[in-house]
Amino acid sequence: MSALFHSDLTQRLSATPAWKLQDGAITRTLSFPDFVAAMTFVNRVAEAAESAGHHPDIDIRYNKVTLVLSTHDAGGITEKDFLLASEIDRLV
Numbered sequence: 212m213s214a215l216f217h218s219d220l221t222q223r224l225s226a227t228p229a230w231k232l233q234d235g236a237i238t239r240t241l242s243f244p245d246f247v248a249a250m251t252f253v254n255r256v257a258e259a260a261e262s263a264g265h266h267p268d269i270d271i272r273y274n275k276v277t278l279v280l281s282t283h284d285a286g287g288i289t290e291k292d293f294l295l296a297s298e299i300d301r302l303v
């Protein structure tokens with residue numbers, strides 16, 4: 212799958228407003244009541260990622276989880292990233 216061109220990227224970002232473009236990836240940070248709630252969410256993300264065969268970089272800091280999505284194979288952001296981002300949005 213090839214990396215999206217700028218115009219497609221802008222359009223997909225506006226349809227997925229919780230995600231921001233940063234350093235060649237799309238990223239979302241979420242806050243939870245505590246560490247256990249954050250980990251429960253991360254485990255649900257892990258299941259969605261395994262099903263999709265596509266995996267976000269995940270940074271966990273107590274009750275804050277930052278997800279970073281890009282397609283390493285394509286060297287950029289692809290439709291796969293937005294599909295998983297939308298799936299993750301449904302888990303929130």
Ligand SMILES: C[C@H](O)[C@H](O)[C@H]1CNC2=NC(N)=NC(=O)C2=N1
Binds near residue numbers: 264265267268280283
């Ligand atoms: C072989 C396997 O499908 C690939 O390595 C997948 C796995 N998960 C992946 N996840 C992400 N974020 N980018 C990839 O390019 C990628 N490639």
